Amino acid sequence: MFSIEEVKKSFLVSIWFMFLTFPIMVIRVNTIYKIVEWRWERMFYIGIGTFVISFIWRYLMRRKEMGVKKKEVGEDALPLAQRLLQNRRVSYPAIALVAVLALIYPFVFSLYQANIMITALIYVVIALGLNIVVGLAGLLDLGYVAFYAVGAYAYALLNYHFGLSFWVVLPIGAAIGALFGIILGFPVLRLRGDYLAIVTLGFGEIIRLILENWNEFSFGPSGIANIPRPSFFGIDLSLAETTRFVYFIMIGLTIFTIFVVNRLENSRIGRAWIALREDEVACQAMGIDKTKTKLTAFALGATWAGMGGVVFAAQTTFINPASFTIWESVIILCCVVLGGMGSIIGVILGALVIKLLPEYLREFSQYRMLLFGAILVIMMVFRPGGIITSVRRTYQFKGKSNRHA
Amino acid sequence: MLELRNVKSYYGNIQALKGIDIRVSEGEIITLIGANGAGKSTTLMSVCGVVPPRSGEILFMGEPIHGMSPNQIVSLGISQVPEGRRIFPYLTVMENLDMGAFLRNDRVSIREDIDYIFELFPILAERRNQAGGTLSGGEQQMLAISRALMARPRLLLMDEPSLGLAPLVVKRIFEIIRKINEENNTTIFLVEQNANQALKVAHRGYVMETGRVTMSDTADNLLTNEGIRKAYLGM
Numbered sequence: 001m002f003s004i005e006e007v008k009k010s011f012l013v014s015i016w017f018m019f020l021t022f023p024i025m026v027i028r029v030n031t032i033y034k035i036v037e038w039r040w041e042r043m044f045y046i047g048i049g050t051f052v053i054s055f056i057w058r059y060l061m062r063r064k065e066m067g068v069k070k071k072e073v074g075e076d077a078l079p080l081a082q083r084l085l086q087n088r089r090v091s092y093p094a095i096a097l098v099a100v101l102a103l104i105y106p107f108v109f110s111l112y113q114a115n116i117m118i119t120a121l122i123y124v125v126i127a128l129g130l131n132i133v134v135g136l137a138g139l140l141d142l143g144y145v146a147f148y149a150v151g152a153y154a155y156a157l158l159n160y161h162f163g164l165s166f167w168v169v170l171p172i173g174a175a176i177g178a179l180f181g182i183i184l185g186f187p188v189l190r191l192r193g194d195y196l197a198i199v200t201l202g203f204g205e206i207i208r209l210i211l212e213n214w215n216e217f218s219f220g221p222s223g224i225a226n227i228p229r230p231s232f233f234g235i236d237l238s239l240a241e242t243t244r245f246v247y248f249i250m251i252g253l254t255i256f257t258i259f260v261v262n263r264l265e266n267s268r269i270g271r272a273w274i275a276l277r278e279d280e281v282a283c284q285a286m287g288i289d290k291t292k293t294k295l296t297a298f299a300l301g302a303t304w305a306g307m308g309g310v311v312f313a314a315q316t317t318f319i320n321p322a323s324f325t326i327w328e329s330v331i332i333l334c335c336v337v338l339g340g341m342g343s344i345i346g347v348i349l350g351a352l353v354i355k356l357l358p359e360y361l362r363e364f365s366q367y368r369m370l371l372f373g374a375i376l377v378i379m380m381v382f383r384p385g386g387i388i389t390s391v392r393r394t395y396q397f398k399g400k401s402n403r404h405a
Numbered sequence: 406m407l408e409l410r411n412v413k414s415y416y417g418n419i420q421a422l423k424g425i426d427i428r429v430s431e432g433e434i435i436t437l438i439g440a441n442g443a444g445k446s447t448t449l450m451s452v453c454g455v456v457p458p459r460s461g462e463i464l465f466m467g468e469p470i471h472g473m474s475p476n477q478i479v480s481l482g483i484s485q486v487p488e489g490r491r492i493f494p495y496l497t498v499m500e501n502l503d504m505g506a507f508l509r510n511d512r513v514s515i516r517e518d519i520d521y522i523f524e525l526f527p528i529l530a531e532r533r534n535q536a537g538g539t540l541s542g543g544e545q546q547m548l549a550i551s552r553a554l555m556a557r558p559r560l561l562l563m564d565e566p567s568l569g570l571a572p573l574v575v576k577r578i579f580e581i582i583r584k585i586n587e588e589n590n591t592t593i594f595l596v597e598q599n600a601n602q603a604l605k606v607a608h609r610g611y612v613m614e615t616g617r618v619t620m621s622d623t624a625d626n627l628l629t630n631e632g633i634r635k636a637y638l639g640m
Contacts (some may be wrong), residue, residue: 268507275493275504282491284455287479287508287556 010054017050018043064382102251106244114243118315120355121250122308125257127335127351128344129304132261134333135342136270137297138277140197142329143204146184147177147302149211149324151309156224156319157217166230166314170307177306178299185298189291204329211321223320227313246315253311254348257304262344264300273297274342338379340386349387406431406592407452407483407560412461412471414444414451421447423616424461429560429594434586436595436603436624438637439613445596446488448613449562452594453485454478465560480508482559486566490549494538498529501537501548505555515555522551525581543574550581560592561585567599575599579606600637604628612637 025046028037106114126148133141151173158164158172184203188196211218218224229242230249237245264270272293276283284290313319331354339350357375361368379387407429414422421444429435437445450456452463454475463471470478479485484505493501502522506515523530526547532540537548546566553561566582567575579602586593597603604610604624612620612633620627627633 268503271496271500271504272507274496278493278495279491281455282487282493283504284475285453285479285485285487285491286504286552287476287484288504289474289476 006055006058009058010051013054014047014051018047021046060382106247111240111243114247115315116356116359118243118247118250118311120352121247121254122312122315123332123335123351123355124254124348125250125311126305126308127332127339127347128257128261129301129308130332131301131336131342131344131347132264132273132304133297133301134336135347136265136277137273137294139294139297140193141200141298141301142197142326142333143184143200143202143207144301144305144332145324145326145329146204146207147180147305148309148312148328148332149207149321150180150302151177151306152313152319152323153211153218153224153309154306155310155313156227159227160224166228166310170310173306173310174303175306177302177304177309180306181299181302182295184302185295189294201326201329204324204326208321208324208326211324218321221320221322223318223322225318227317227319229317230314246311250311253307258344258348265342265344269293269296334376338376338386340388343386343388346386346388353387406433406466407594408462408464409448409452410462410464412448412451412458412463414447414456414458416447416456421456421616422451422458425613425616425618427611427618427621429592431592432586432590433609434582434593434595434607436597436600436607436610437613438597438600438603438610440637441598442615443613444616445613446564449485449564449594449596452478453483453562476508479556482557483562484553484556484558484560485562486549486553486564488564489568490542490545492537492540492545492548492552494536496537498533498535498537498540498548501552502555505552508556514557518555518557522554525584526551543570543577546570546574546578547581550578550585554585554591558591560594563593563595565596565598567597567602575602579603582606600633601628 022043025042026039028039029035030037105117109117126144129147130141130144133139133144154173154176155166155169158169164172184200188199191199212221214220229237230246232241232245272283272288275286275288276290276293280290283293312323316323335351335354336347337350338354339348340346358368358372361371364371383389407427409425409427411424411426412422413420413424425444425448427435427437427448437448439445447456451458451471454470454473454477458471461471462469465478465481465483468481470481470483473481493504496504499519502519503515506518509515523533528544529547529551532544537545540548550563550566553563563582566578570578582593582595583606585591595603595607604627607624610622610624610627611618612627620630620633622630628638
């Protein structure tokens with residue numbers, strides 16, 4: 001691997017980087033003494049650094065390509081994660097361990113940690129919702145945060161005007177989310193791919209701008225404060241207890257979501273979504289109603305965002321339009337893509353990584369977003385299918401035709 | 406069974422069908438032959454509602470079906486083997502077949518049909534849990550036909566089932582087409598470039614040229630017709 005050719009390549013890369021970073025890394029204008037400082041030693045470090053990194057990079061790329069070849073030869077090409085999950089000896093204790101950890105988490109760790117976990121779980125739920133739209137139905141929705149906002153404002157406003165409690169609004173929020181999914185889904189039925197992404201992005205912004213500017217309705221940019229936390233059968237709880245309570249609500253909601261999404265994925269409508277993603281014309285020839293199928297995907301996806309929004313409003317007790325920018329949509333989409341489109345476990349992991357990593361990278365302060373970006377890029381190069389690539393459970397036919405097997 | 410009366414279809418401003426009349430009776434195999442761009446596929450697309458006709462009438466069992474949505478038309482018993490197979494590459498063979506039965510809910514008869522299809526195409530039984538995209542071209546065509554049969558059609562529309570297949574496989578596909586017609590009394594409307602094979606299997610044929618039906622006769626007569634032999638059979 002240390003051929004002259006390789007060394008030459010890395011050398012050229014390092015020269016190129018030294019040239020590129022020259023203006024920012026080497027030259028510094030000292031405005032106090034009015035002189036230009038030349039920090040040549042930095043150029044040297046960059047040269048060495050990029051030389052080594054480019055070597056490692058190309059080594060990893062080569063290994064990745066060889067890995068693919070090995071897989072093609074092997075009979076069972078299932079990735080490690082799936083094999084572990086399908087092995088009951090591994091998966092059952094793993095599930096038990098996760099369950100125990102989830103149960104004791106808010107009692108072992110601080111309130112701050114519990115709050116972070118609640119936020120992460122909200123993202124798990126809405127990312128699973130978006131997974132229906134993007135991962136299964138293949139409709140790239142960049143305005144998904146709009147439904148999240150709809151859910152949050154549904155709780156805040158219904159509570160403010162009518163005093164409705166959290167538990168009443170949770171299903172209402174879900175229903176309003178679904179309704180908005182259908183309303184926003186209708187005009188974009190004919191669009192696909194990039195065009196769909198742009199229009200949904202526009203819708204997301206429209207909802208946010210309405211919330212920001214319609215003062216009489218949504219109290220504008222100042223938002224709505226003092227939203228009550230969920231009540232526990234009418235008993236007043238302390239802040240710590242409420243946080244734990246919300247945490248367990250989220251755990252319950254997450255399990256419910258996983259259950260429903262899993263059932264949906266393996267149902268006929270789930271397969272219709274996948275079929276629609278693959279070939280619309282063939283779907284029509286099969287008698288699948290394109291309109292209905294797409295709208296159910298939008299509606300069911302938006303339902304989870306609506307519920308997530310209700311919990312979000314209850315957890316933070318204060319919402320304003322600034323929480324629902326396009327950036328949030330991108331983050332949620334990142335959860336789905338990074339985790340592995342269409343794979344439930346992948347999306348859960350993706351959401352946890354994306355919400356928890358920046359929190360624990362806080363020590364790197366201003367570099368944390370840089371690091372985060374680097375991790376995303378590396379992920380996409382080495383695992384383009386996401387952390388856990390989706391391997392669908394396939395429809396097994398049990399009938400007398402088994403004799404053909 | 407199926408009747409097209411003066412059907413005119415357009416793609417945007419371009420007129421693809423300039424008023425065609427076709428009749429298909431129950432139990433028949435009808436073939437529509439013609440050169441590229443004659444409007445053969447558009448005729449099929451108009452029947453199944455993907456490209457709805459701008460004027461004219463399409464009657465199925467005496468009822469007008471023009472203007473219905475594709476899924477309604479499928480539910481009436483018209484299913485289609487689309488051009489270029491268009492199976493779902495990431496769904497398994499079984500799931501592809503299940504999508505074909507999308508509008509049906511009677512599990513028992515779906516099972517019977519799957520058994521029937523596996524008898525028709527034993528290779529599909531072997532490949533049942535394989536993703537559709539990993540099948541060979543011929544197997545994919547068999548899957549596309551099977552998928553259409555899963556809807557239990559009374560009228561089966563086939564768009565160039567021999568496209569891009571080896572001669573031996575083409576022969577097998579046409580044998581199957583005849584078998585389906587004879588065993589289930591399924592009416593078949595076959596659009597083909599391979600005029601020779603199509604006319605051998607069909608009862609009657611229509612010839613299309615630039616959006617018009619220029620000739621219609623029994624398949625045997627067309628096979629011996631001097632003009633057809635020159636233009637489409639290369640003899």
